[in-house]
Amino acid sequence: MALKVVELFAGVGGFRIGLEGYPRRKDCNYEVIWSNQWEPSTKKQQASRIYKNRWPQAEHSVENIADVVENKWHTIPDHDLLVGGFPCQDYSVATSLKNSEGLIGKKGVLWWSIEAILRKKVNKPKYLLLENVDRLLKSPSKQRGRDFAVMLASLNNLGYAVEWRVINAAEYGMPQRRRRIFILAYHQDSGLYNRMVQTTEKENWLQTDGVFAHAFQIKTFNDNSYQGTLEEDLAAVSATFNLGGKASPFLNSGLMYKGTYVTNKSFPDYTGPRTTLGDILLEESLVPESFFIRDEDIHSPKGWKYLKGAKNEARYNKKLDFHYTYIEGGMVFPEALDNASRTIITKEGGKTPTRFKHVVQQGGRLRRLTPIELERLNMFPDNHTELNGVSATKRAFLMGNALVVGIIDRLGKILDQQIHQKTHTLHREDGL
Known part of the structure; x- marks a missing residue:
């Protein structure tokens, strides 16, 4: 039973x-x-x-x-x-x-x-x-x-x-x-x-x-x-x-x-087999164009390259009237495909550049991860979260909250x- x-x-x-x-x-x-x-x-x-x-x-x-x-x-x-x-x-x-x-x-x-x-x-x-x-x-x-x-x-x-x-x-x-x-x-x-x-x-x-x-x-x-x-x-x-x-x-x-x-x-x-980020990627032809990143969003002052990069810069907190030096290490950009993925988070979805979203290179272009790929990183069936009225951003949020x-x-x-x-x-x- x-x-x-x-x-x-x-x-x-x-x-x-x-x-x-x-x-x-x-x-x-x-x-x-x-x-x-x-x-x-x-x-x-x-x-x-x-x-x-x-x-x-x-x-x-x-x-x-x-x-x-x-x-x-x-x-x-x-x-x-x-x-x-x-x-x-x-x-x-x-x-x-x-x-x-x-x-x-x-x-x-x-x-x-x-x-x-x-x-x-x-x-x-x-x-x-x-x-x-x-x-x-x-x-x-x-x-x-x-x-x-x-x-x-x-x-x-x-x-x-x-x-x-x-x-x-x-x-x-x-x-x-x-x-x-x-x-x-x-x-x-x-x-x-x-x-x-x-x-x-x-x-x-x-x-x-x-x-x-x-x-x-x-x-x-x-x-x-x-x-x-x-x-x-x-x-x-x-x-x-x-x-x-x-x-x-x-x-x-x-x-x-x-x-x-x-x-x-x-x-x-x-000592067994290992699945990498590269293993779970969709073929390039199956990725919607909206997930590929425009060059201007990569190189803009607050774009992907800046956010992912190392920083050592003077900043000012207007509210506290306080000057300080902001130091931050760089991240691998784009993501390494020969290793397991970094942890996916609830804010993985959406086009807005951020430091912690995943960016991969495919066919010579940079792109974000699709909902199916996020599902695969948690070992869910493909399109498990696909449903009328559920956006790609929400699907990413749900996977950020899920377990493996x-x-x-x-x-x-x-x-x-x-x-x-x-x-x-x-x-x-x-x-x-």
Whole structure:
């Protein structure tokens, strides 16, 4: 029987594609039974329109998940696996649970919607798979690691063990240098929880035995392992964790069980095939003329060449009546095609020259990336975001917010194997 999945902050369905495939794989052992996507301050809700277009029969909610959790959380069905790429926000605790009638954190902070679902469900999901930017491990700047500690303490109080890994997709052969933290959690009623907790040497789980270790192999850890404990009182964690510390105790690999965390720095161990930016480019004849850049936009005073170039120039802040020297390093221009792409961002679309948009050279001319190419950098199907009324600029925005589907594909397959204790069949020659 397929594992039932709830997909939160679904965007255009990156988690779903990674777990189920698109079209759905015959051997898929996951079924998304409910999803939610709601973008604040917009009426058109283009991501949800695309999601519904690709999965017309989906049980898909287009409401603020905080409102759903507060007013009709019972409409979220019981499920085995909860997934989502939730926003990175300030996770500080506003008040303790007993004094807040269920509201632990600040309103509008979407981590607390996840926490509330887990807390309210009698039949809690046995597994979580979450994604976020890697700065989560060291935020906020004035209390390094506090936000992640609050999350770990929350999950511990709800009966979950956790493992995490920061993964750069390009370091495992994928076409984009996109570094994100992925978080797996196992409820105490699951076999994976018991196997992790019973592992005598916890670093063995991180290096060889756990889901991340099988899906994304790493080299032997260095000697900088760190261990600590978390209080149960979330308000106390929020107020005191690593107070005065200059650096976060959380490194790019780690696990937490029964309030104790173990963390170390991992290094990728990958020798398989690699996809480059050049590999994903469309043929020149298929690129609309509007994506090619005019010479005057390249060489104008505020054009592409200037914005991408190195700077050491005098500037003046009129508001503060302040003269200063602005120094900035140059960027590769145009982009190197024999390596993975730089990280794509939400402002990738549009003709206006900027420093961070990608510019490639093709047929002797410079051009921007097309929506299809941006989809390929995240390993989505071609034209996944194509829909009447959705502009190329909006499609670029959606890809800037998306994840690399290939990471979820690998994690999903290994998680399924580990849950059902199947024989491990993914090998390095398969790109692992």
